[in-house]
Amino acid sequence: MTRNFFVGGNWKMNGSKATIDTITDGLNATKVPEGVEVVCGAPDVYLTYAQSKITNASVHVAAQNCYKEAKGAFTGETSADFLKDLGVNWVILGHSERRHVFGESDELIGEKCKKALETGLNIIPCIGEQLEEREAGKTEEVVFNQMKFIKENVSDWSKVVIAYEPVWAIGTGKVATPEQAQDIHQKLREWLKTEVSQEVADSVRILYGGSVNGKNCKELAGKPDIDGFLVGGASLKPEFSDIIRARE
Numbered sequence: 001m002t003r004n005f006f007v008g009g010n011w012k013m014n015g016s017k018a019t020i021d022t023i024t025d026g027l028n029a030t031k032v033p034e035g036v037e038v039v040c041g042a043p044d045v046y047l048t049y050a051q052s053k054i055t056n057a058s059v060h061v062a063a064q065n066c067y068k069e070a071k072g073a074f075t076g077e078t079s080a081d082f083l084k085d086l087g088v089n090w091v092i093l094g095h096s097e098r099r100h101v102f103g104e105s106d107e108l109i110g111e112k113c114k115k116a117l118e119t120g121l122n123i124i125p126c127i128g129e130q131l132e133e134r135e136a137g138k139t140e141e142v143v144f145n146q147m148k149f150i151k152e153n154v155s156d157w158s159k160v161v162i163a164y165e166p167v168w169a170i171g172t173g174k175v176a177t178p179e180q181a182q183d184i185h186q187k188l189r190e191w192l193k194t195e196v197s198q199e200v201a202d203s204v205r206i207l208y209g210g211s212v213n214g215k216n217c218k219e220l221a222g223k224p225d226i227d228g229f230l231v232g233g234a235s236l237k238p239e240f241s242d243i244i245r246a247r248e
């Protein structure tokens with residue numbers, strides 16, 4: 001089964017109109033290989049601005065989070081319905097910074113996945129172990145448990161792209177080795193086969209995230225169960241174009 005290569009950028013809480021102009025100029029000038037999907041997670045306040053600047057038909061805009069309710073007294077939150085209304089069809093959910101800086105639980109992330117899918121969005125749910133958990137030999141236990149809460153809330157797997165991001169590799173410059181990443185990706189695919197179906201295990205894209213850059217992307221992209229990346233820091237830089245073309 002061929003899974004189209006997928007490159008997500010996560011700008012996190014970075015940017016300004018001026019820097020978005022530079023980033024989107026780069027994206028618009030990038031020849032995205034056929035079949036490759038590119039989605040960039042912009043801060044909410046810049047979603048419409050980023051959309052207005054992207055002319056490359058292969059590049060789409062994502063939100064970095066949304067809430068589990070459609071509307072109401074939830075000051076400061078963004079609903080999946082708002083995103084849909086703006087024509088934003090992708091949302092990153094359960095990023096490690098949402099989990100560990102803002103204390104989002106597996107339950108809440110599951111509810112957000114459910115609501116976003118019901119609203120018609122495509123979702124990029126994120127999972128990944130912390131350093132102590134890896135060192136304690138608990139990586140599989142942690143990521144399978146995170147997957148359980150996602151699975152219980154997924155109605156349509158064709159709208160899901162999973163991002164495996166070991167927390168110790170995020171923003172640290174300490175990338176997982178291609179073997180470490182492949183090992184967990186392959187185990188996640190096995191888990192999907194057992195817990196969901198062979199078809200879903202074969203078709204769902206599993207991205208790697210954590211210190212991906214223009215130099216290390218090719219070797220990671222060569223691994224059979226790595227279907228793309230979720231890129232933080234390097235998605236703000238010109239090297240993001242090299243990552244988009246990592247399989248060439």
Ligand SMILES: O=C[C@H](O)COP(=O)(O)O
Nearest residue numbers: 010170171210211232233
């Ligand atoms: O969502 C992206 C990840 O947090 C990776 O960030 P990074 O590429 O800066 O390590």
